[in-house]
Amino acid sequence: MKAINDLDRHITPIVKMIEEAVSRVIASGWYILGPEVIAFEQEFSSYMGSTYCVTVGNGTDALELALRALGINHKSTVLTVANAGMYSTSAILATGAIPIYADVRPDTSLIDVVDVTRLVTEVKIDAIIITHLYGMMADIEQLINITRDKNIPVIEDCAQAHGAIINERKAGSFGDIGCFSFYPTKNLGALGDGGAIITNHSDLGGRVRQLRQYGWDSKYHATIAGGRNSRLDEIQAAILRVKLTFLDNWNNRRREIATRYSHNINHPKIITQAIQGKNYVAHLYVIKTTERDNLRQHLAKEGIPSDIHYPIPDYLQPCYTHLFPKVYKPVTEQHCGEVLTLPCFPEMNDTEVDLIINHINSW
Numbered sequence: 001m002k003a004i005n006d007l008d009r010h011i012t013p014i015v016k017m018i019e020e021a022v023s024r025v026i027a028s029g030w031y032i033l034g035p036e037v038i039a040f041e042q043e044f045s046s047y048m049g050s051t052y053c054v055t056v057g058n059g060t061d062a063l064e065l066a067l068r069a070l071g072i073n074h075k076s077t078v079l080t081v082a083n084a085g086m087y088s089t090s091a092i093l094a095t096g097a098i099p100i101y102a103d104v105r106p107d108t109s110l111i112d113v114v115d116v117t118r119l120v121t122e123v124k125i126d127a128i129i130i131t132h133l134y135g136m137m138a139d140i141e142q143l144i145n146i147t148r149d150k151n152i153p154v155i156e157d158c159a160q161a162h163g164a165i166i167n168e169r170k171a172g173s174f175g176d177i178g179c180f181s182f183y184p185t186k187n188l189g190a191l192g193d194g195g196a197i198i199t200n201h202s203d204l205g206g207r208v209r210q211l212r213q214y215g216w217d218s219k220y221h222a223t224i225a226g227g228r229n230s231r232l233d234e235i236q237a238a239i240l241r242v243k244l245t246f247l248d249n250w251n252n253r254r255r256e257i258a259t260r261y262s263h264n265i266n267h268p269k270i271i272t273q274a275i276q277g278k279n280y281v282a283h284l285y286v287i288k289t290t291e292r293d294n295l296r297q298h299l300a301k302e303g304i305p306s307d308i309h310y311p312i313p314d315y316l317q318p319c320y321t322h323l324f325p326k327v328y329k330p331v332t333e334q335h336c337g338e339v340l341t342l343p344c345f346p347e348m349n350d351t352e353v354d355l356i357i358n359h360i361n362s363w
């Protein structure tokens with residue numbers, strides 16, 4: 001196996017459809033904000049059950065423009081978690097706001113409702129970014145109740161949770177704005193960078209639509225400050241339209257693989273992910289062990305790739321330690337030292353999964 005996520009094998013079965021879509025765009029002569037982007041925005045919002053979709057250049061821009069649309073600026077504080085790859089922190093810092101970190105739950109590595117409840121009473125919070133990590137949905141309904149009481153707007157980071165569902169509602173449709181990345185390895189990925197926001201609020205959707213293009217309300221006429229150039233291109237939109245039709249099948253297969261791992265990995269030094277329903281789209285299959293380096297070496301010897309998502313809490317990143325001298329989130333730090341990601345992508349077959357399981361159990 002080449003990687004924890006083998007994109008060759010993911011694209012090969014649909015390469016003809018992708019080539020057709022790309023050729024169609026090339027022949028059209030329209031490459032930015034044209035009919036493919038409009039069609040994809042309609043198809044994606046309808047898949048998500050939301051009223052508006054606005055595509056942007058990538059997932060981090062989606063978060064940043066969502067924050068800006070909510071009025072977040074250098075006077076604001078934004079609550080988030082520190083156990084992903086600097087995504088929400090980068091977006092928050094780009095607006096000039098200060099990130100405040102909540103710890104994560106010991107069992108799921110998702111944002112801890114108890115810590116959020118404490119923080120929203122103790123600290124001024126102007127917005128919250130809730131990250132649905134590894135394809136698992138956070139306790140979104142509880143979190144919405146807590147934040148609604150305090151009038152705190154909610155951004156859901158769904159970059160790892162395209163298509164996850166709780167009570168018939170998709171990840172991204174609970175908060176004020178849902179943010180998505182279409183980075184190639186995501187559950188729905190382009191063949192390049194891409195991102196989007198979804199929302200049911202026409203004012204927020206309209207603001208992101210302006211912010212992604214210099215703040216223009218019409219050509220060369222800017223009415224919102226803080227605008228950027230952050231657009232999805234026509235070729236990527238056309239590719240995403242093809243791939244969206246496969247998303248549910250891919251998610252089902254990912255869930256099967258994750259379930260197979262969780263059922264069959266059986267080792268006293270390893271904690272597996274709990275088996276879940278449709279609230280989980282198995283973006284990453286992550287186990288925990290206190291002897292991670294040793295297990296990684298054991299797997300590497302057998303040619304099994306693994307990765308760490310994520311090794312360093314955002315507030316301990318070398319370039320920003322001066323910003324967060326007093327932050328300490330014990331569960332976040334413990335998990336950064338113990339998590340290990342195993343290969344999980346829809347094209348893996350059961351034999352491959354079983355081989356990995358056997359090598360893990362024999363460690």
Ligand SMILES: *Cc1c(COP(=O)(O)O)cnc(C)c1O
Binds near residue numbers: 059060131159160
């Ligand atoms: C990938 C990812 C992002 C950022 O997306 P980019 O398109 O790479 O900018 C944001 N949040 C999470 C949770 C992600 O996994």
